[in-house]
Amino acid sequence: MERQRSFSVKSTRVLALSITTISSAIVFLTFLSTSLTKSNSSSSSSIFQTTDANFQINISPIAAISETNNLHISDSSDSPRASPILISTHFSPPENTSGSAKIPGFEQKTRGEILVKEDKVVANLTSIKVIALPSNDGEEKKKKKRIEECDVTNGKWVYDSDSPLYTNASCPFIDEGFGCQSNGRLDLNYMKWRWEPRDCDAPRFNATKMLEMIRGKRLVFVGDSINRNQWESMLCMLFQAVKDPKRVYETHNRRITKEKGNYSFRFADYKCTVEFYVTHFLVREGKARIGKKRRETLRIDAMDRTSSRWKGADILVFNTAHWWSHYKTKSGVNYYQEGNEIYPKLDVSTAFKKALQTWSSWVDRNVDPKKTRVFFRSAAPSHFSGGEWNSGGHCREANRPLNQTFKPSYSGRNTIVEQVLKQMKTPVTLLNVSGLSQYRIDAHPSIFGTRRENRRSQAVQDCSHWCLPGVPDTWNHFLFLHLLHKR
Ligand SMILES: *[C@@H]1O[C@H](CO)[C@@H](O)[C@H](O)[C@H]1NC(C)=O
Ligand SMILES: *[C@@H]1O[C@H](CO)[C@@H](O)[C@H](O)[C@H]1NC(C)=O
Ligand SMILES: *[C@@H]1O[C@H](CO)[C@@H](O)[C@H](O)[C@H]1NC(C)=O
Ligand SMILES: *[C@@H]1O[C@H](CO)[C@@H](O)[C@H](O)[C@H]1NC(C)=O
Ligand SMILES: *[C@@H]1O[C@H](CO)[C@@H](O)[C@H](O)[C@H]1NC(C)=O
Ligand SMILES: *[C@@H]1O[C@H](CO)[C@@H](O)[C@H](O)[C@H]1NC(C)=O
Ligand SMILES: *[C@@H]1O[C@H](CO)[C@@H](O)[C@H](O)[C@H]1NC(C)=O
Numbered sequence: 001m002e003r004q005r006s007f008s009v010k011s012t013r014v015l016a017l018s019i020t021t022i023s024s025a026i027v028f029l030t031f032l033s034t035s036l037t038k039s040n041s042s043s044s045s046s047i048f049q050t051t052d053a054n055f056q057i058n059i060s061p062i063a064a065i066s067e068t069n070n071l072h073i074s075d076s077s078d079s080p081r082a083s084p085i086l087i088s089t090h091f092s093p094p095e096n097t098s099g100s101a102k103i104p105g106f107e108q109k110t111r112g113e114i115l116v117k118e119d120k121v122v123a124n125l126t127s128i129k130v131i132a133l134p135s136n137d138g139e140e141k142k143k144k145k146r147i148e149e150c151d152v153t154n155g156k157w158v159y160d161s162d163s164p165l166y167t168n169a170s171c172p173f174i175d176e177g178f179g180c181q182s183n184g185r186l187d188l189n190y191m192k193w194r195w196e197p198r199d200c201d202a203p204r205f206n207a208t209k210m211l212e213m214i215r216g217k218r219l220v221f222v223g224d225s226i227n228r229n230q231w232e233s234m235l236c237m238l239f240q241a242v243k244d245p246k247r248v249y250e251t252h253n254r255r256i257t258k259e260k261g262n263y264s265f266r267f268a269d270y271k272c273t274v275e276f277y278v279t280h281f282l283v284r285e286g287k288a289r290i291g292k293k294r295r296e297t298l299r300i301d302a303m304d305r306t307s308s309r310w311k312g313a314d315i316l317v318f319n320t321a322h323w324w325s326h327y328k329t330k331s332g333v334n335y336y337q338e339g340n341e342i343y344p345k346l347d348v349s350t351a352f353k354k355a356l357q358t359w360s361s362w363v364d365r366n367v368d369p370k371k372t373r374v375f376f377r378s379a380a381p382s383h384f385s386g387g388e389w390n391s392g393g394h395c396r397e398a399n400r401p402l403n404q405t406f407k408p409s410y411s412g413r414n415t416i417v418e419q420v421l422k423q424m425k426t427p428v429t430l431l432n433v434s435g436l437s438q439y440r441i442d443a444h445p446s447i448f449g450t451r452r453e454n455r456r457s458q459a460v461q462d463c464s465h466w467c468l469p470g471v472p473d474t475w476n477h478f479l480f481l482h483l484l485h486k487r
Contacts, residue, residue, distance in 0.1 A: 148485050150200030152478060153432045157401045157439055160194035164469035165205065171236035171468075172245075173265075175256045177449050178229055180467035185448040187399050190467060193443075195436055195474045203484070205477045207241030213483050214272045214315065221276045222310055223319035225258065226380050229465050230317070231276040232256065233472035234479075235265055238274065242267065262306060275313070279304035280323040283355040288342055290334055297337040298329065300355040303362045311366050314373070317431070317479065318359070321379035321413055322464065324352045352413060356420040364425045373483065376421060377431040377475060378414045382464040383441040395463035396446035401439040408435035429482055433475045443471045 144150075168174060168181045181188060196202075221231040235248075242248055247268040250256075254263055264275040284299040310316060329335050329348055336346045338354070367374060384393030414434055421428045441463075447455065449462035466472050 145200045147200050147202055147481065150197055150202070152197040152200070152202055152481060153435055154199060155195055155197040155436070156404055157193040157436075158196045159192055161192070163194050164191040165207075165473060166236045166240050166469055171239055173232050173235040173239065173256060174468045175232060175258070176451060176454075177258060177462070177465060178232060178445065178468040180445050180448040183445070183448040183451050185467070189399060190440075190443045191469050193401060193440075195477070202477075202481055205237060205473075205480050207238050209484070210480050211238055211241055211267060211270045211272070214274075215270045217272050217314035218312070219272065219274045219315045219317075220310055220313035221317045222279060222282070223377075224278070224280045224322055226322060226465065227317070227319045227377070228276055228278065229468070230377065230472040230475050231274070233468055233470075234476045235274055236468060237473060237476055238267065242269065244269075262309065277306045277310060279306060280320065281355060282318065282320045282359045286337070288337055290342060295334060296330075297335055297342055298351070298355075299337050300351055301338040301358055303358060307362060314371065315375070315483070316367070316372060317375045317377060319377040320355075322382075324348050324413065349412065349416065353416050353420065356416065360420050360424045363428070367426050369426050374426055374428045375431050375479060375482070376417060376428050378417060378434045379411055380466070381434060381438045383444060384461075384463045389464065390460075392459050393463060394446065394461045395441055395444050396461055398441040400442050402441055406439060408438040410434060431475055431478050431482075433478065436474065437471055440466075440471050443467055
């Protein structure tokens with residue numbers, strides 16, 4: 001598990017990458033010629049879309065066609081099934097990939113290029129390739145920072161033969177919505193990318209260590225379904241270090257579903273619980289009388305009803321983002337409520353800010369910073385192209401992260417979060433996952449968010465949540481790093 005972190009090329013000017021037989025490397029065959037256009041209005045957006053947590057990718061028709069021709073993601077029931085063992089015949093990564101992907105300094109100048117080169121290497125299925133890489137001696141010697149001083153969100157995705165940390169076969173907690181492999185996704189490369197910070201060598205996630213850190217404690221995730229995504233990832237990552245699977249159980253025997261609810265998994269050997277409470281907005285959804293009708297409203301001045309149950313947690317991980325959309329908030333018309341007053345109309349950003357302030361005063365009043373560590377995870381991006389979530393938007397054709405030359409955007413909603421956090425008495429750590437997740441157009445369930453037998457239509461794709469194993473594992477790795485190196 002603990003591998004040599006800094007692979008050094010020393011004075012080598014030519015790096016020979018030998019690639020032995022690549023059995024069926026369909027995966028890198030296609031190049032996405034994507035042109036990125038930032039969607040500036042998604043007013044007809046969805047539960048999963050927010051105007052700014054989101055951007056659209058327009059895949060040119062040519063690329064789309066070649067994808068279809070080359071990719072064998074097939075729904076026919078006789079299609080070969082991926083082996084639960086990860087290094088399956090679906091992709092045989094080039095040997096020493098982690099080494100080749102980690103030439104210190106190299107990518108800093110020529111980020112786009114190495115991807116092109118890797119593409120060529122992997123796409124060309126002939127036996128051996130030798131590629132000359134420019135030397136970069138100066139950059140190589142660049143001093144790495146100590147992890148405590150390092151902004152781990154600065155970095156890049158590297159192909160990693162040791163990833164992922166668990167599989168659909170080794171983790172029983174992945175619910176249908178995130179179980180892409182179990183639902184028939186065949187290209188498994190999306191599991192093989194690891195986020196590598198640029199300025200420091202970050203220790204790998206160590207499940208035993210994490211369990212020791214939360215021994216006797218409550219680790220509590222509070223938020224929407226994207227936080228359920230992250231919470232399940234955490235359960236899976238921790239489960240790998242548990243010897244007796246029976247010593248991990250839901251305290252009320254609840255099965256994980258998409259429905260509203262709360263869950264508390266106990267890791268008996270460590271006397272700790274890893275819990276999740278669903279709340280889309282953090283503040284209280286309710287009903288109020290308007291004229292003669294009772295209508296759904298959102299009390300932006302009151303906390304969600306489950307808040308009393310988060311109290312006393314030792315580690316709290318909050319999020320809210322995707323539900324703050326025009327569509328899910330009834331366009332702000334007669335929806336937001338403060339006290340007895342219902343706003344005839346309020347814009348979503350103002351309401352979001354007010355709600356976060358309600359949340360922040362709750363934290364300041366109810367959380368003892370000596371006992372409890374508080375995190376807020378920034379908004380995770382969606383990647384719908386060619387339509388919205390409910391009008392044929394898709395992401396299925398993506399089979400690798402976006403090009404390193406792509407510059408992630410930072411949403412206005414995140415800026416509001418940062419402003420609110422700054423004014424708080426309680427220190428809250430921002431898990432800043434937005435930028436790094438924006439590269440991962442390949443990592444959403446697309447049509448593999450439902451089992452084949454439950455799949456009604458190919459048209460509806462999930463480009464908001466994330467396959468597990470996958471991107472949320474990296475978010476949890478950040479959580480681990482923060483806990484390990486208390487700042
Ligand atoms: C991969 O690395 C190992 C250990 O460093 C080395 O023995 C082996 O020859 C390398 N393989 C290739 C193809 O470079
Ligand atoms: C990355 O994107 C840039 C600009 O869009 C493009 O010039 C380059 O060819 C792309 N590289 C790859 C590997 O797709
Ligand atoms: C693959 O490699 C072979 C041998 O080096 C070369 O002749 C061929 O043109 C390459 N094909 C592509 C698509 O690059
Ligand atoms: C894992 O995924 C593979 C491939 O789809 C499937 O054959 C296997 O049954 C899955 N395992 C579990 C435990 O769901
Ligand atoms: C993981 O952490 C445990 C407990 O601190 C330690 O004993 C073990 O050596 C670590 N594993 C690795 C691979 O570092
Ligand atoms: C959460 O779980 C507790 C314990 O079973 C239960 O009393 C409570 O009603 C649940 N809350 C929600 C919102 O489901
Ligand atoms: C979070 O990351 C983005 C880049 O993705 C950066 O622009 C922003 O400043 C970061 N925020 C904080 C508080 O570090």
